[in-house]
Amino acid sequence: MQETAGLDRVILDNLVTGIMLVDPGMIVQYANTATEQLLGQSKKRLINQNLRSLITHTTLNLDILDQVLTRGQSFTDSEVTLVVENRPAMVEFSATQVTHNQKRLLLLELKPIDQQKKISQEVHQHAQQQAAKELVRGLAHEIKNPLGGLRGAAQLLEKELPNPELKEFTTIIIEQADRLRNLVDRLLGPQRPAKQHLHNIHSVLEKVRQLVELDLPETIQIERDYDPSIPDFEMDHEQLQQAFLNIVNNAVQALRERNTGSIKLVTRTAHQVNIAGQRYRLAAEIRIIDDGPGIPAELADTLFYPMVTGREGGTGLGLSISQNLINQHKGRIDCASWPGHTEFIIHLPLRK
Known part of the structure; x- marks a missing residue:
């Protein structure tokens, strides 16, 4: 039996998934090596800590863990952010009620998905960014072309005005056209690779x-x-x-x-x-x-x-x-x- 228990611990400590056991008072009773690496905390610091005070911020409503204990229904969330001492981790989170020595405990599984999420976000973000960029560039060019004509017409009109006081209005037109052109240039952004x-x-x-x-x-x-x-x-x-x-x-x-x-x-x-x-x-x-x-x-x-x-x-x-x-x-x-x-x-x- 002792050999089996020792083997169980070896297996748990070599899993890539974080494993924690938490009692009904939300006190951590066990954490494997993957949990240490994931949360950036040693087992000594994790064990006997209250889970609620340990986690600085999370997207998960921790009250749901109480429901898992009382109702015995397992719970899984495919994307949960946990922050421990300003160290964020994104995980697939599962909670299951287990019984050990006639005591009810929570078995928490924390599967890290940071890397997969980053790759997925990067691909999705790049595709969306390219689509948005093309849309904005198209709109910007549609705005920029008539702006040039508007500014040119205002300059020609300014030369023909008999009353110098009227030039105040053509100046406003030119200034506002320049302002819009600058905004369009910002929308287009620098597109050519600069000299580095x-x-x-x-x-x-x-x-x-x-x-x-x-x-x-x-x-x-x-x-x-x-x-x-x-x-x-x-x-x-x-x-x-x-x-x-x-x-x-x-x-x-x-x-x-x-x-x-x-x-x-x-x-x-x-x-x-x-x-x-x-x-x-x-x-x-x-x-x-x-x-x-x-x-x-x-x-x-x-x-x-x-x-x-x-x-x-x-x-x-x-x-x-x-x-x-x-x-x-x-x-x-x-x-x-x-x-x-x-x-x-x-x-x-x-x-x-």
């Missing part, structure tokens, strides 16, 4: 910080946590500056609503990163983190689409342009958000 040169990613981030701090309330702080070992690599530093600036400005706008908070700029090197189906041995990882209210759940899947915004008066172009600029650098941008935490993760390949 060796540059330092931290000098780009420092420029962004300086620009933002010119108009930043004293109650909002920008913190830096840079990895100085990241080498210079080929980039268009102006394009990346614009990409990061759009993201940081969004964070500032989110924090302005409550007039307090912090934004953290973090850089690290990442190994064996998959971007658009290609594996890169080494990549620069840039994280832009704020402790604002978080991104509304209904915007999560369309966050990088043009014209999608959660802010009144926003154009919804900033993140779409950022994604486009990062894509031109063969990079990838992801987002993780829950109340009190929003994090944009950018990976840029470090190529020789």
Whole structure:
């Protein structure tokens, strides 16, 4: 029997699925090695902890676990986000009532689906982005062509006006035509690959910080946590500056609503990163983190689409342009958000 029990533990500890046993008081009684890796917590820290206090945030209503215990009906959710100490994990979550030594326990299975979800999201996002881009480009060109004629006609009319005071109105027409043309140019975005040169990613981030701090309330702080070992690599530093600036400005706008908070700029090197189906041995990882209210759940899947915004008066172009600029650098941008935490993760390949 002892050999069998030992074998059971060996099997459980070598599963890729996280296994937890929880008592009716939601106290963790057992966690296997996969659970440790998934949640970034050792067994010593997990066992005897209350599950509710352990999880910072989850998309699952934990009250349903009480129902599993009382009714004995198993429960499965194919996509649950768990956050433990600011470490998010996306899992397929199952809960089953079991009996051990005449005690009712909850058997929780946590199957990680982060990688599959990211690949699926990347493919879906790319397809949707291309479709949206073509639609917006078509609309933009339809608007831009008559704008040129409108502006030209206003300039000709201005020369023929006998009364100089009337030029005020043609000036308004020209100014508004220019404003709309600039908006259309922003919609179209930079489509040609820019000339790239060796540059330092931290000098780009420092420029962004300086620009933002010119108009930043004293109650909002920008913190830096840079990895100085990241080498210079080929980039268009102006394009990346614009990409990061759009993201940081969004964070500032989110924090302005409550007039307090912090934004953290973090850089690290990442190994064996998959971007658009290609594996890169080494990549620069840039994280832009704020402790604002978080991104509304209904915007999560369309966050990088043009014209999608959660802010009144926003154009919804900033993140779409950022994604486009990062894509031109063969990079990838992801987002993780829950109340009190929003994090944009950018990976840029470090190529020789």
